[in-house]
Amino acid sequence: MTEIPKNHPRYESLMTREQIVAGVENGMTSRQGLIAQGRGEAFDYLIGEKTIESADYAEAVAVCLLLLAENPVISVNGNAAALAPAELVALSQLTGAKLEVNLFHRTEERIQKIISALKENGADVVLGENAEPLLPLEHERAKVERDGIFDADVIFVPLEDGDRCKVLADMKKLVIAVDLNPLSRTAQTAHVSIIDNLKRALPKMIDMIPEFKNMNEEDLWEIVDAYDNNVVLVDAIETMKENLTAKQNEILGIENDDAGSKKEKPEDPRKAGRIQRNAEIARKVLMRGGDLMME
Amino acid sequence: MTEIPKNHPRYESLMTREQIVAGVENGMTSRQGLIAQGRGEAFDYLIGEKTIESADYAEAVAVCLLLLAENPVISVNGNAAALAPAELVALSQLTGAKLEVNLFHRTEERIQKIISALKENGADVVLGENAEPLLPLEHERAKVERDGIFDADVIFVPLEDGDRCKVLADMKKLVIAVDLNPLSRTAQTAHVSIIDNLKRALPKMIDMIPEFKNMNEEDLWEIVDAYDNNVVLVDAIETMKENLTAKQNEILGIENDDAGSKKEKPEDPRKAGRIQRNAEIARKVLMRGGDLMME
Numbered sequence: 295m296t297e298i299p300k301n302h303p304r305y306e307s308l309m310t311r312e313q314i315v316a317g318v319e320n321g322m323t324s325r326q327g328l329i330a331q332g333r334g335e336a337f338d339y340l341i342g343e344k345t346i347e348s349a350d351y352a353e354a355v356a357v358c359l360l361l362l363a364e365n366p367v368i369s370v371n372g373n374a375a376a377l378a379p380a381e382l383v384a385l386s387q388l389t390g391a392k393l394e395v396n397l398f399h400r401t402e403e404r405i406q407k408i409i410s411a412l413k414e415n416g417a418d419v420v421l422g423e424n425a426e427p428l429l430p431l432e433h434e435r436a437k438v439e440r441d442g443i444f445d446a447d448v449i450f451v452p453l454e455d456g457d458r459c460k461v462l463a464d465m466k467k468l469v470i471a472v473d474l475n476p477l478s479r480t481a482q483t484a485h486v487s488i489i490d491n492l493k494r495a496l497p498k499m500i501d502m503i504p505e506f507k508n509m510n511e512e513d514l515w516e517i518v519d520a521y522d523n524n525v526v527l528v529d530a531i532e533t534m535k536e537n538l539t540a541k542q543n544e545i546l547g548i549e550n551d552d553a554g555s556k557k558e559k560p561e562d563p564r565k566a567g568r569i570q571r572n573a574e575i576a577r578k579v580l581m582r583g584g585d586l587m588m589e
Numbered sequence: 590m591t592e593i594p595k596n597h598p599r600y601e602s603l604m605t606r607e608q609i610v611a612g613v614e615n616g617m618t619s620r621q622g623l624i625a626q627g628r629g630e631a632f633d634y635l636i637g638e639k640t641i642e643s644a645d646y647a648e649a650v651a652v653c654l655l656l657l658a659e660n661p662v663i664s665v666n667g668n669a670a671a672l673a674p675a676e677l678v679a680l681s682q683l684t685g686a687k688l689e690v691n692l693f694h695r696t697e698e699r700i701q702k703i704i705s706a707l708k709e710n711g712a713d714v715v716l717g718e719n720a721e722p723l724l725p726l727e728h729e730r731a732k733v734e735r736d737g738i739f740d741a742d743v744i745f746v747p748l749e750d751g752d753r754c755k756v757l758a759d760m761k762k763l764v765i766a767v768d769l770n771p772l773s774r775t776a777q778t779a780h781v782s783i784i785d786n787l788k789r790a791l792p793k794m795i796d797m798i799p800e801f802k803n804m805n806e807e808d809l810w811e812i813v814d815a816y817d818n819n820v821v822l823v824d825a826i827e828t829m830k831e832n833l834t835a836k837q838n839e840i841l842g843i844e845n846d847d848a849g850s851k852k853e854k855p856e857d858p859r860k861a862g863r864i865q866r867n868a869e870i871a872r873k874v875l876m877r878g879g880d881l882m883m884e
Contacts, residue, residue: 299727299728301727302727302728302752311621311624312621314624315620315621315624318620325610325613325620325623326606326607326610326623328620328621328623328624328627329606329609329610329623329624329626329627329630330627331624331627332623332624332625332626332627332628332629332630332631333627333628333630333631334627335624335627335628335631336627336628336630336631336632336770337631339772432594432596432597433594433597457597475631476836477634477833477836482840524840524841527840528837528840528841531833531836531837531840532837534833535830535833535834538772538826538829538830538833539830541771541772541826542823542826542827545777545819545822545823545826546819546823
């Protein structure tokens with residue numbers, strides 16, 4: 295491991311990177327999984343690196359669905375196993391969902407390593423070894439177990455490949471996805487899209503289980519029926535736009551106000567000119583004025 | 590290499606991933622570099638995977654600065670070398686800028702592999718082997734050559750670590766960065782921030798060189814003096830917001846109009862209800878109405 299100085303401004307993000315690199319080194323995570331992790335980092339940054347209210351709502355609905363399901367299955371890939379093995383096992387045990395390893399870059403060695411990691415974290419049974427190519431996909435994610443993903447009515451797919459998500463939905467299974475990118479095919483295709491970091495989402499879901507376990511099926515269905523995934527997607531995108539606007543204001547020296555209106559800081563007389571110039575920039579960009587560019 | 594079926598909807602993106610994975614396999618690119626690549630992919634998607642007008646402008650100014658500089662240096666890391674070695678060498682030869690390898694996750698083996706790759710692509714001299722810890726940084730990027738980065742007046746830093754970018758700027762060097770993330774410390778600190786994919790930016794810059802080489806220094810300085818990096822940053826963020834809005838409208842079934850106004854499609858009577866419902870969602874999200882969420 296490369297040593298990262300503690301005073302590096304991105305120490306935590308870099309340390310998480312080191313941890314997922316360790317996942318590659320011990321054979322669970324694919325190298326392509328590192329790139330997927332990077333994409334997630336970028337979207338997490340845009341969402342504010344916290345669980346937004348609409349994601350919390352989606353997490354609650356996901357828990358209801360897992361409790362209502364007759365044969366719920368949690369699909370585990372190399373990134374999920376590296377990031378939150380104990381939480382995946384806890385979710386499985388508390389909701390009665392089966393665990394099944396399913397990989398895009400499948401090798402039997404990786405399957406075994408991930409099964410071992412989940413068992414070390416308390417899992418009793420982990421499916422995935424005896425998978426057959428039962429899904430209409432041309433890649434390795436087609437391979438699922440007949441009693442697992444193939445027969446599931448509700449599937450929880452953290453960090454999913456969009457291609458398979460669509461196939462599962464076409465098979466009339468209810469799909470719950472965890473994906474920080476609200477624009478991804480996975481997020482657009484799933485029935486419940488949790489736009490949150492898996493490491494934040496799972497503990498929150500686990501905390502919610504006792505409350506929902508005390509409710510009757512009718513009340514759980516009422517929560518599920520009232521849910522609209524489009525609200526969650528549009529809300530996550532709106533949050534990103536708000537954070538981007540705040541950054542624009544920061545660059546232009548305009549104070550961000552909670553009420554949404556923009557206040558300018560005129561204290562420093564030297565600043566006044568800068569603010570005026572920056573307001574001009576903002577105007578040009580918004581108008582996409584031709585004078586912005588050279589010929 | 591895992592075989593990717595050609596009909597996979599993200600075939601090209603996945604193939605690029607395979608290529609950078611190959612960079613890791615041959616020892617040039619660090620595993621952490623794969624995560625950085627993933628972050629770049631996400632921001633490239635948000636910018637529309639094309640060179641926006643303001644990035645084209647920044648690229649032109651960058652070429653002017655490289656031509657005006659007395660001791661310009663191109664800093665090369667493992668990702669840049671894996672993605673565009675020939676273009677880096679061409680930029681160096683056409684502007685007279687030196688090439689220097691500088692790595693965050695530095696090993697002498699990686700330095701040698703990258704130097705070899707650049708020489709295989711036609712480079713004559715590549716600095717980086719005889720680097721000393723001359724920059725006030727606690728990590729390996731402190732190591733630079735005295736005649737190279739340490740003495741440079743203009744530095745071109747594709748895919749940069751934000752930490753070093755600040756140190757270089759503090760040393761009164763003019764820094765040109767290529768970074769798809771307009772919010773990064775690198776983009777915020779550099780004097781010229783090219784918010785573009787390195788693989789698109791370099792060929793464009795190379796194409797511009799003959800035109801600017803024919804201009805006199807005074808005219809080149811005029812272009813440089815008129816440049817305002819804040820315009821470029823704010824414009825890139827604005828583009829991302831526009832693309833996010835387009836995606837929101839797509840989710841809500843609202844047609845995106847070039848003129849910016851939103852047209853609704855009322856043809857299908859069954860659709861009318863959906864559009865009305867989705868308009869209601871849009872309103873709630875924008876108001877962040879409490880009724881969006883459960884208790």
